[in-house]
Amino acid sequence: MTSCSPSSPSSPASSSPLVLQGFTAPLSLADFKLAAFDMDSTLISIECIDEIAAAAGRKDEVAAITEAAMRGEITDFKDSLRRRLALLRGVDEDALARVLRDRLTFNPGARDLCAALKAAGLTLVLVSGGFTYFTRHVAAELGMDFVRSNELEIVDGRLTGGLVMQEWGDICDGEEKRRMMLACAARIGASPAQCIAVGDGANDLPMMGAAGLSVAYHAKPAVRAQAMIAINDGGLDRLLDVFR
Template sequence: MPASEFAPGLAIQGFTPPLSLKDFQLIAFDMDSTLINIECVDEIADAVGMKEQVAAITEAAMRGEIPDYKESLRRRVALLEGVTVADMERVYTERLQLNPGAEALVQACKAAGLKTLLVSGGFTFFTDRIRDRLGIDYTRSNVLEVRSGPNCGELTGRMVDQPWGDICDGAEKRKMLLETCAQLGISPKQAIAVGDGANDLPMMGEAGLSVAYHAKPKVREQAMVAIHRGGLDRLLELFA
């Protein structure tokens, strides 16, 4: 079914508004280019003069042109070797901003009783801070390995395996959404999933409401809601 324009810059397909936030119990967000304004891996790479190369891989991965997301992320992280923790701190303080409407949407959902989940192919250095800043309940993302000993405080170009697995890709985002729903005792159809890239599609496909925010074409086409003008809080226009 083709999407129809509900309001300027806000398209819907597969349902008729208004909805009720009370019908949902969980909202899951991607981070990079969804909750925040940047792709963190690209900005980290700028510290070692590799932004152009890394950004090209990121763009291809988000468009779904690289089928193996894990391999694409390993390739990008390998190019970050030598970046310092101080470099990443500068990315956070000088370049990273919440996207317009992010805080308003999160707070409205929390006020309506929804739990919040942040699932990211990015890194805990940033997701933990966004979690604390917005009061998000659950997170899953990747851990960058940092050297100890000589050159301590520099990235090694590798990631650290975690108890749940190695890399948070699209399959892991879907798994985390389903696990969180099970933990809460709710159906995935009581969840909202918000993202912008191809690796968000697996979790968006499980949710009762899928939302594409300033997203890649493939994601806009498959989402039930596509916001292509304005902030994240435009989603609230669909709720009574």
């Protein structure tokens, strides 16, 4: 998908309260115009790159790098992604189809939350350090308006271990997520304060820090600590509990 081009299960009941930091609920959805979402481990239950690596027998090695990057222990996301991609060199592209068919599932409440936000008039943005092969499917299923993610390079039916250069660059890291959210906000006439950003890993912190409302979903400790809302139990639709 292009830089800014358009493109259910509900959560189980939980008695555990949301963790609110820096404000008091309820808020009004009318105060927001845009919601930006991470994909892997946020809207969907898997890290797609780890599942692709399983096809190459290297899931443990790749997953260890993914975990360190999401925790913020590896601070250069671009470097961590290139290291992981190098381990996928030679994987048959059919592995992508198998991951999409057999492994990709939406997190509880993802469909309900996105539907509710769309019904309230919000623009939805998907910003992912993952891959277009999967973001296209997720965006279509959830009604995303704008998408940015990385394009895997495939030659002769196999992954090269590289990415395709796009008009905005080749790797959607934390800073690119922030830029994309703000660019889409400007395009629809919204201020940063009218943006909601939802993520789980360290590379989501730049966009979360720029948004008027930041939401950590089953997130790494450093992300939970910096978010205004932390959803630690239940599904994504628990976010709706803070709005009147």
